[in-house]
Amino acid sequence: MRPRRFPRTTLTVMTAVTAAALLGAASWAAVAGAARAPDGSALRTIMREMGRDMQVVTDGIAREDWALVAKTAPRLADHRQPPLAEKMRVLGFLGNDAGAFRQHDARTKQAAQALGQAAQRRDGEAVIASFATLQRSCLACHQRFRQPFVEHFRGQP
Template sequence: MKQLLTLLFLSFVALASVQSAGAETRLRTIMNELNMNTMKVVDGVMREDFALIEAGATAIAEHEKAPMAERKRIVGHLKERASGFKGIDGALHNDAVTVAEAARARDLEAVVEGLARIQRGCVACHTGFRQEVRQLFYK
């Protein structure tokens, strides 16, 4: 549980927005929605509210994609590293589906394990790509 709370804290810190010039990207809005849905899962874990866990995890799994123009810009900038960026999103989807299934089965331990994988993926993506993507859109 301590590890989960540490990952949650790091995830929250990693998603904290900084003021920047320029218009908001849809990607930033999607990231904020992913954060809110992750918080739903965490809240559900703390309350043992499996319906809330399932709803949050399902929303994560089915999250909207950034507009094609934003995705092309990111992929064009990251070049050969873009597959890593895309791979993390694919893993996020799979892990969120697993968490939703675990919630339906009322398996809190499996939920917590899946949530930890989601959060590690978020932190890995933010560590590997966030600063670059921010600079790309918000110089």
């Protein structure tokens, strides 16, 4: 008996489906690994990283080390994102407030970018003004979302 031959389009579709399934399995494995942050929350880990970067920027400003501030600001502007599974949990929890959360994140990004640009120009006054804007942005987000996040996600896998 001869092996069955499939039309070229069927083979293409089967190959694409198989590739997507393998990619999906690999992605879920990566997400599962990334979501296992030491404290159980990738978002919490990201916030801690950003806190350390803010301390580095504060130190750089105090010492007028504009190169350090310029190097660190992009890490704040383009901070890591939680893995897809955690991002979906967060967005599900936020519901109608997801847009406000995204706006806070966008303001933080803009302020951090302005901070980096001012540091590259070695403009101390603009660095301080941008850093103040960045701090206000972080504070506004934390005041609105930190406690509800902690109460909702504390202890959840």
